[in-house]
Amino acid sequence: MSFELTKESKLVIDELLTRYPNKRAAALPVLHVVQKQHGYIPAEAEPLVAEILEVPPVKIREVLMFYTLFLQKEIGKNHLQVCRSVSCWLRGADRIIKQINEKLGIHDGETTSDKQFTLTEVECLGDCEHAPMMQLNDDYIGDLTAEKVDEIIGKKGQ
Amino acid sequence: MPTITIDGKELTVEKGKTIIQAADEAGIDIPRYCYHPGLSIVGQCRICLVEVEKMPKLQVACYTPVMDGMVVHTQSERARKGRKDVLEFLLVNHPIDCPVCDQAGECFLQDYYMKFGLYDSKMLEDKNKKSKAVPIGKHIVLDSERCILCTRCIRFCDEVSKTNELGIFHRGDHAELLPYPGKTVDNPYSVNVVDICPVGALTEKDFRFRTRVWYLDETNSVCTGCSTGCNIEVHTNKKREYKNEGRRVTRLKPRFNKDVNEYWICDEGRYSFTYVDAADRLGVVMKRVKGELQESTWAEVMPEVLTALQSAKENNKRIAVLGSPKMTNEDLFALKKFASQTLGVSQMPVTVLPKEKPFSDDFLIREDKNPNTKGAGYLGYDTDHKATRKLLDDCASGGVELLIIFHHDLEAGFETELVKSALSGAKTVVFVGSNANTTSARATYILPSCTYVEKEGTFTNFAGRVQKINRAIEPLGDSLPEWTIIRNLSRKIGKALAYFEAEDVFKDLTKNTAAFSGMSYSAIGDGGLVAEENGKLKQGDAKAAAQKTETATA
Ligand code: SF4
Ligand code: SF4
Ligand code: FES
Numbered sequence: 161m162s163f164e165l166t167k168e169s170k171l172v173i174d175e176l177l178t179r180y181p182n183k184r185a186a187a188l189p190v191l192h193v194v195q196k197q198h199g200y201i202p203a204e205a206e207p208l209v210a211e212i213l214e215v216p217p218v219k220i221r222e223v224l225m226f227y228t229l230f231l232q233k234e235i236g237k238n239h240l241q242v243c244r245s246v247s248c249w250l251r252g253a254d255r256i257i258k259q260i261n262e263k264l265g266i267h268d269g270e271t272t273s274d275k276q277f278t279l280t281e282v283e284c285l286g287d288c289e290h291a292p293m294m295q296l297n298d299d300y301i302g303d304l305t306a307e308k309v310d311e312i313i314g315k316k317g318q
Numbered sequence: 319m320p321t322i323t324i325d326g327k328e329l330t331v332e333k334g335k336t337i338i339q340a341a342d343e344a345g346i347d348i349p350r351y352c353y354h355p356g357l358s359i360v361g362q363c364r365i366c367l368v369e370v371e372k373m374p375k376l377q378v379a380c381y382t383p384v385m386d387g388m389v390v391h392t393q394s395e396r397a398r399k400g401r402k403d404v405l406e407f408l409l410v411n412h413p414i415d416c417p418v419c420d421q422a423g424e425c426f427l428q429d430y431y432m433k434f435g436l437y438d439s440k441m442l443e444d445k446n447k448k449s450k451a452v453p454i455g456k457h458i459v460l461d462s463e464r465c466i467l468c469t470r471c472i473r474f475c476d477e478v479s480k481t482n483e484l485g486i487f488h489r490g491d492h493a494e495l496l497p498y499p500g501k502t503v504d505n506p507y508s509v510n511v512v513d514i515c516p517v518g519a520l521t522e523k524d525f526r527f528r529t530r531v532w533y534l535d536e537t538n539s540v541c542t543g544c545s546t547g548c549n550i551e552v553h554t555n556k557k558r559e560y561k562n563e564g565r566r567v568t569r570l571k572p573r574f575n576k577d578v579n580e581y582w583i584c585d586e587g588r589y590s591f592t593y594v595d596a597a598d599r600l601g602v603v604m605k606r607v608k609g610e611l612q613e614s615t616w617a618e619v620m621p622e623v624l625t626a627l628q629s630a631k632e633n634n635k636r637i638a639v640l641g642s643p644k645m646t647n648e649d650l651f652a653l654k655k656f657a658s659q660t661l662g663v664s665q666m667p668v669t670v671l672p673k674e675k676p677f678s679d680d681f682l683i684r685e686d687k688n689p690n691t692k693g694a695g696y697l698g699y700d701t702d703h704k705a706t707r708k709l710l711d712d713c714a715s716g717g718v719e720l721l722i723i724f725h726h727d728l729e730a731g732f733e734t735e736l737v738k739s740a741l742s743g744a745k746t747v748v749f750v751g752s753n754a755n756t757t758s759a760r761a762t763y764i765l766p767s768c769t770y771v772e773k774e775g776t777f778t779n780f781a782g783r784v785q786k787i788n789r790a791i792e793p794l795g796d797s798l799p800e801w802t803i804i805r806n807l808s809r810k811i812g813k814a815l816a817y818f819e820a821e822d823v824f825k826d827l828t829k830n831t832a833a834f835s836g837m838s839y840s841a842i843g844d845g846g847l848v849a850e851e852n853g854k855l856k857q858g859d860a861k862a863a864a865q866k867t868e869t870a871t872a
Contacts, residue, residue, distance in 0.1 A: 221499075
């Protein structure tokens with residue numbers, strides 16, 4: 161499999177590079193561009209990004225394996241990241257997780273066979289006042305209830 | 319220049335240096351894992367904590383630059399407690415498999431535990447399991463559980479070999495040192511990462527389970543792998559010989575010399591000692607009887623060689639000598655003196671260039687794979703390959719009665735046909751060398767000589783640095799240093815050379831050769847000596863910053 165940057169991604173990256181004192185410093189935003197384009201960061205992209213940032217590929221891999229926000233495998237269209245840290249847990253995060261487990265038949269790290277949903281249990285996302293909460297793709301959804309979860313799954317699953 | 323005080327000692331330190339560098343220069347030992355004087359500074363492991371007056375927190379000595387008036391305490395209660403806590407963290411998931419770990423005995427974890435740790439483990443949880451005994455290169459095995467993530471090996475591959483194979487992946491207690499997928503650590507300098515790994519995470523395949531390090535003896539020497547002459551330690555196991563499987567040299571380790579190899583040696587050099595006890599090693603005197611080489615003795619062969627020399631001389635027949643750049647300055651000097659004084663030989667070639675150009679780079683590895691071509695040149699030998707060809711041509715055309723060859727495998731550099739006719743053209747061929755080859759197989763006599771770990775002497779590296787080798791093990795079988803063989807011949811024919819030790823030859827040599835004038839074994843010392851153009855001698859800097867911990871007092 162080969163990986164290519166689209167024209168648009170290239171333009172964004174070129175602009176990003178101008179913002180930093182050196183190319184290497186742009187590693188995180190550039191990796192985000194790749195992830196945005198492809199949904200995750202395939203191994204083939206590592207040498208490519210390395211070349212752009214003028215570092216050896218191993219340095220890129222170190223970065224993307226350090227941050228859980230960078231994905232290295234394809235996931236479902238909707239990424240349900242449910243917080244399981246203290247506040248959410250006290251307010252019933254485990255029930256929310258169980259509900260998703262049963263409803264979609266997936267556990268932590270798994271994706272539905274129709275590639276619609278991926279469930280990830282995560283640590284505190286800093287939205288404790290709305291516990292229990294989850295992050296759905298780029299958005300926070302707080303004060304979760306069983307109904308709310310059903311609604312999310314129903315709406316997104318269509 | 320800032321003046322600082324470390325443990326009550328007042329020091330004037332160059333600006334920009336860090337506390338650990340100042341301490342190293344003053345011989346004050348501060349523990350370290352990630353800091354290595356040959357690599358960039360990262361301040362990663364925190365074991366080097368020291369107390370600095372007026373600074374509220376403990377500071378990392380490796381990363382904190384000196385400032386005028388700084389007062390540092392390396393042994394205060396707080397500093398020691400800080401290090402102890404760091405150590406406890408580093409060992410949280412450590413497997414402590416010292417009984418089966420090759421590093422045991424030269425492990426910084428063990429050393430610092432004994433110095434600062436001495437606590438009882440508070441770990442009740444299961445330890446993290448990681449991969450063990452993973453081959454990550456031709457010579458290297460990785461045990462991830464033992465790794466303390468100091469990144470020394472990564473920085474070596476980034477900064478010294480510049481090959482970027484290694485990285486740390488994942489994070490927290492899942493963080494693991496590994497090669498980049500699809501890569502192996504097989505650069506020409508790879509095994510240095512084993513040397514600098516402060517723990518037993520990286521071990522050398524060749525050394526694995528071979529011996530415990532405390533049975534090893536260390537002898538300072540010089541690598542003979544190429545003309546760079548990297549400074550090394552020869553580690554031998556004389557205490558448990560029965561464990562050696564017939565191999566007397568256990569391993570070579572680089573020895574610091576700022577002016578030659580700094581902290582490093584190449585892999586080729588590291589394993590270049592194997593010829594010492596190889597299957598083709600020559601340990602017995604041999605002579606050809608009815609076309610076959612047979613074992614003999616010095617007592618039998620020496621008179622025969624002498625007779626052959628004598629008769630060639632008396633009949634005005636030509637005697638030719640082919641020296642070798644593998645010989646020490648002492649060997650070469652004794653040979654030249656004997657050959658010119660007694661045998662009437664004036665042309666002295668030494669060089670046989672291999673047919674294919676050997677690997678070299680712009681760091682340590684040089685194309686000339688001989689330790690002493692430069693010395694041979696200084697001593698008046700002809701180091702041109704063509705001179706050797708001419709000598710072989712002369713032999714082939716029947717112009718040479720007796721040929722003495724040192725070490726060379728002529729077929730490595732010349733056409734087999736030429737070699738054959740040259741060796742059969744001379745009536746007598748005396749081969750002096752440590753290992754058998756296609757040339758020795760055609761000799762009339764084989765006189766076994768010592769390898770560099772079995773004798774004393776000096777080599778001159780490509781840059782003209784004269785460096786000393788020392789005897790680490792006894793000569794194998796009948797083998798003798800080349801200069802001794804020559805001296806023994808000289809006692810019976812012509813003018814006797816009055817040498818008893820290699821040093822006697824060296825003394826004579828310094829009196830007679832400009833490039834060595836004023837030198838002595840004691841002046842050469844551990845760092846070597848270069849004769850500079852202005853007639854001054856320049857000593858090498860072999861004083862490494864505190865690398866080992868044994869010297870320090872806790
Ligand atoms: S690395 Fe050191 S402390 Fe760890 S098992 Fe080996 S010898 Fe023991
Ligand atoms: S393998 Fe050794 S040198 Fe490399 S990071 Fe681990 S402890 Fe340090
Ligand atoms: S030696 Fe100073 S932090 Fe590692």
